[in-house]
Amino acid sequence: MTKPRFSREDALNFHLEPSPGKWEIQATVPMTTQRDLSLAYSPGVAIPCEEIAKTPELAYDYTNKGNLVAVISNGTAVLGLGNIGALASKPVMEGKSVLFKRFADVNSIDLEIDTEDPDAFCNAVRLLGPSFGGINLEDIKAPECFIIEQRLKEEMDIPVFHDDQHGTAVICAAGLINALHISGKKIEDVRIVLNGAGAAGIACLELLKSMGAKHDNCIMCDTKGVIYQGRTEGMNQWKSAHAAQTDTRTLAEAMDGADVFLGVSAKGAVTPEMVERMAPNPVIFAMANPDPEITPEEAHAVRSDAIVATGRSDYPNQVNNVLGFPYLFRGALDIHARAINDAMKIACAEALAELAREDVPDEVAMAYGRKLSFGRDYIIPTPFDPRLIHRIPPYVARAGMDTDMARRPIIDMEGYEESLKVRMDPTASILRGIHARARAAQSTMIFAEGDDLRVLRAAVAYQRSGLGKALVVGREAEVAEALTAIGMPDAVAELEVVNAANTEHLETYKTFLYERLQRKGHDRQDIHRLASRDRHVFAALMLAHGHGDGMVTGATRKSAHVLELLNHVFDAQPSDGAVGVSVVLHKGRIVLIADTLVHEWPDENDLADIAERGAGVARHMGLTPRVAFLSFSTFGYPVSERATKMYEAAAVLDGRNVDFEYEGEMTVDVALNPKAQEHYPFSRLTGAANVLVVPARHSASISVKLMQEMAGATVIGPILTGVDKPIQICSSVSTSNDILNMAIMAACNVG
Numbered sequence: 001m002t003k004p005r006f007s008r009e010d011a012l013n014f015h016l017e018p019s020p021g022k023w024e025i026q027a028t029v030p031m032t033t034q035r036d037l038s039l040a041y042s043p044g045v046a047i048p049c050e051e052i053a054k055t056p057e058l059a060y061d062y063t064n065k066g067n068l069v070a071v072i073s074n075g076t077a078v079l080g081l082g083n084i085g086a087l088a089s090k091p092v093m094e095g096k097s098v099l100f101k102r103f104a105d106v107n108s109i110d111l112e113i114d115t116e117d118p119d120a121f122c123n124a125v126r127l128l129g130p131s132f133g134g135i136n137l138e139d140i141k142a143p144e145c146f147i148i149e150q151r152l153k154e155e156m157d158i159p160v161f162h163d164d165q166h167g168t169a170v171i172c173a174a175g176l177i178n179a180l181h182i183s184g185k186k187i188e189d190v191r192i193v194l195n196g197a198g199a200a201g202i203a204c205l206e207l208l209k210s211m212g213a214k215h216d217n218c219i220m221c222d223t224k225g226v227i228y229q230g231r232t233e234g235m236n237q238w239k240s241a242h243a244a245q246t247d248t249r250t251l252a253e254a255m256d257g258a259d260v261f262l263g264v265s266a267k268g269a270v271t272p273e274m275v276e277r278m279a280p281n282p283v284i285f286a287m288a289n290p291d292p293e294i295t296p297e298e299a300h301a302v303r304s305d306a307i308v309a310t311g312r313s314d315y316p317n318q319v320n321n322v323l324g325f326p327y328l329f330r331g332a333l334d335i336h337a338r339a340i341n342d343a344m345k346i347a348c349a350e351a352l353a354e355l356a357r358e359d360v361p362d363e364v365a366m367a368y369g370r371k372l373s374f375g376r377d378y379i380i381p382t383p384f385d386p387r388l389i390h391r392i393p394p395y396v397a398r399a400g401m402d403t404d405m406a407r408r409p410i411i412d413m414e415g416y417e418e419s420l421k422v423r424m425d426p427t428a429s430i431l432r433g434i435h436a437r438a439r440a441a442q443s444t445m446i447f448a449e450g451d452d453l454r455v456l457r458a459a460v461a462y463q464r465s466g467l468g469k470a471l472v473v474g475r476e477a478e479v480a481e482a483l484t485a486i487g488m489p490d491a492v493a494e495l496e497v498v499n500a501a502n503t504e505h506l507e508t509y510k511t512f513l514y515e516r517l518q519r520k521g522h523d524r525q526d527i528h529r530l531a532s533r534d535r536h537v538f539a540a541l542m543l544a545h546g547h548g549d550g551m552v553t554g555a556t557r558k559s560a561h562v563l564e565l566l567n568h569v570f571d572a573q574p575s576d577g578a579v580g581v582s583v584v585l586h587k588g589r590i591v592l593i594a595d596t597l598v599h600e601w602p603d604e605n606d607l608a609d610i611a612e613r614g615a616g617v618a619r620h621m622g623l624t625p626r627v628a629f630l631s632f633s634t635f636g637y638p639v640s641e642r643a644t645k646m647y648e649a650a651a652v653l654d655g656r657n658v659d660f661e662y663e664g665e666m667t668v669d670v671a672l673n674p675k676a677q678e679h680y681p682f683s684r685l686t687g688a689a690n691v692l693v694v695p696a697r698h699s700a701s702i703s704v705k706l707m708q709e710m711a712g713a714t715v716i717g718p719i720l721t722g723v724d725k726p727i728q729i730c731s732s733v734s735t736s737n738d739i740l741n742m743a744i745m746a747a748c749n750v751g
């Protein structure tokens with residue numbers, strides 16, 4: 001079994017910070033003035049109430065019902081953990097809610113209902129109907145889940161969808177369509193063994209049979225073995241429907257010569273011996289969570305011809321319902337569906353299977369750090385594929401419309417697909433791309449400030465996330481003590497601690513430093529002190545000598561001071577072409593601001609350099625650069641001496657033949673707002689600028705910090721560019737996550 005890339009405490013901390021749990025609620029309307037209050041609440045709120053009372057359909061217009069799904073569980077079959085109860089299931093349900101938001105912009109709330117009685121459960125859910133556009137039932141054990149879902153579907157006029165049943169079945173079907181495509185077999189001919197006759201198992205087999213699998217070719221097993229005709233022990237009506245006419249009694253016997261194994265049972269239920277006896281090119285979907293029935297390593301060890309999938313994200317071929325429910329509900333909500341029917345499920349499965357067979361665009365490859373192409377290790381799209389959101393819901397919506405499920409059909413399908421494309425926050429995929437590139441680079445990262453707890457957490461996270469090796473500069477005993485104090489004693493053995501006392505390179509470092517500084521007033525004693533006592537200088541020396549691929553520092557000292565120290569080892573002066581670029585992420589927008597670190601008062605030539613560096617960073621991040629030189633005037637008005645260098649900088653670039661758009665001078669609102677740009681039809685910008693070159697370091701700092709404090713923007717940087725090696729300088733208020741982000745920037749050398 002591959003070791004998870006996180007520890008128990010990582011998982012607990014993830015749920016504890018920044019606030020307990022995984023989501024919170026935000027208002028979408030202004031709530032500042034007396035007027036806001038009287039519109040949002042009494043008396044203004046009475047008007048939409050009256051309208052909805054007259055025309056219930058208007059609830060989709062005047063409330064959040066139409067984009068709100070409840071994830072509801074009683075905690076009786078939580079992943080493969082079993083019946084752990086409603087309260088303990090809450091982390092999974094909160095997780096499902098945030099997946100809805102992240103992947104399909106569906107608002108979702110988790111509700112845990114503390115009863116195992118189907119009647120009580122149904123009553124509770126049915127009465128909640130008016131609040132939601134759909135109900136996602138989750139992790140409710142069989143056979144109660146069948147009764148519950150059936151009854152709620154009859155009683156409610158919105159989609160009720162038990163994801164463990166149908167979500168799993170849809171993804172399993174999509175994966176199987178493609179796995180059989182590769183193994184050259186037909187669904188009508190294959191012998192299928194399915195282990196786990198619960199919610200997921202029954203639904204998977206039902207869907208596959210409706211797609212052509214033959215009843216006589218399918219054997220279903222549970223904890224008692226094969227479900228055969230005439231068996232009485234541990235049976236129910238749903239299992240009986242799939243009872244096979246067979247002499248086999250155990251899973252092992254059933255697997256003999258089988259073409260397909262589908263597991264929705266429990267960890268380790270399948271042995272290598274069972275897999276060994278399967279037919280040529282066997283298909284093995286070991287979908288139990290969190291641990292599969294058999295690992296891909298174990299299966300491949302005995303059958304190199306096997307096509308293997310699991311429910312996990314850390315192996316290729318993740319057959320997990322996360323690929324389905326966000327898009328099924330997106331499509332259903334967008335037609336104000338009454339239900340999610342079989343046609344919509346099959347449309348989803350076919351669309352997913354088709355997408356995996358298509359050429360994978362570079363943006364997906366970039367997000368995964370490797371090129372994916374249809375084959376044994378890529379039979380199903382990956383969950384972070386940005387095409388899913390605009391490719392799958394239209395199929396679901398159309399199938400719903402064709403089968404009379406839509407209260408409000410979509411008229412302009414093309415427009416709908418376009419609206420889905422811009423619906424998701426593009427910054428997420430950009431950050432993911434950078435993350436994946438860092439992972440592919442496997443850089444050894446030097447964390448200079450090993451005495452700082454935030455830095456230690458970031459170093460541990462860097463290494464445990466599989467991004468590469470983390471070297472921490474500090475004293476061994478102090479690092480060990482600090483890690484233990486923050487509840488990470490396991491990390492002591494994982495991290496390599498480096499210092500002047502334990503390196504064999506100190507003399508080499510000192511000689512190098514003396515050569516650089518001997519004519520700048522430093523004697524040998526100063527050099528010794530700098531190299532062996534100053535961790536910023538020591539870390540920079542390691543980097544300069546190739547004893548690490550990048551470095552992160554600055555969490556404990558002011559960045560100007562750190563930059564001064566780094567200049568002892570590297571050439572990072574304004575005259576050397578060094579530039580600091582800060583990345584501001586807010587409400588789905590990404591804007592780079594420069595120079596936030598190096599040039600105090602740049603002239604027009606420096607500003608042109610800064611523009612080029614900024615454009616370079618933008619390109620590295622996967623953006624097409626559009627540079628604006630900012631001022632408080634736009635194209636010469638109001639006239640001001642201070643704006644001169646900003647339009648002159650654009651003229652300097654004219655002479656450099658650069659291959660990106662730039663324009664200036666202009667105010668920041670003109671730069672960022674294409675509507676405002678319409679007043680200047682001669683402008684060379686074809687859209688909102690994404691690289692803002694500001695007149696001086698103070699204006700850079702003010703704008704970045706204002707965005708951070710007032711708007712709550714995420715800021716990465718300043719990213720130091722134009723220096724020989726990847727060095728990133730964090731700010732002293734950085735969190736461990738900010739420091740990790742800087743390490744990731746250094747690792748994929750965006751500077």
Ligand SMILES: NC(=O)C1=CN([C@@H]2O[C@H](COP(=O)(O)OP(=O)(O)OC[C@H]3O[C@@H](n4cnc5c(N)ncnc54)[C@H](OP(=O)(O)O)[C@@H]3O)[C@@H](O)[C@H]2O)C=CC1
Binds near residue numbers: 223263
């Ligand atoms: N990859 C994915 O997307 C999904 C994976 N799953 C996974 O599938 C599993 C089952 O979930 P769900 O259907 O909701 O749960 P249920 O409780 O409804 O059903 C579990 C079924 O598995 C059977 N079972 C349990 N252990 C074994 C075993 N060792 N050998 C054979 N059969 C066994 C049970 O048998 P019996 O009837 O005899 O008690 C029962 O039929 C879980 O691990 C879950 O995480 C579920 C949904 C989605």
Ligand SMILES: CC(=O)C(=O)O
Binds near residue numbers: 320322
């Ligand atoms: C993925 C999922 O829903 C489960 O394992 O239960």
Ligand SMILES: [Mg+2]
Binds near residue numbers: 079138139
């Ligand atoms: Mg589940």
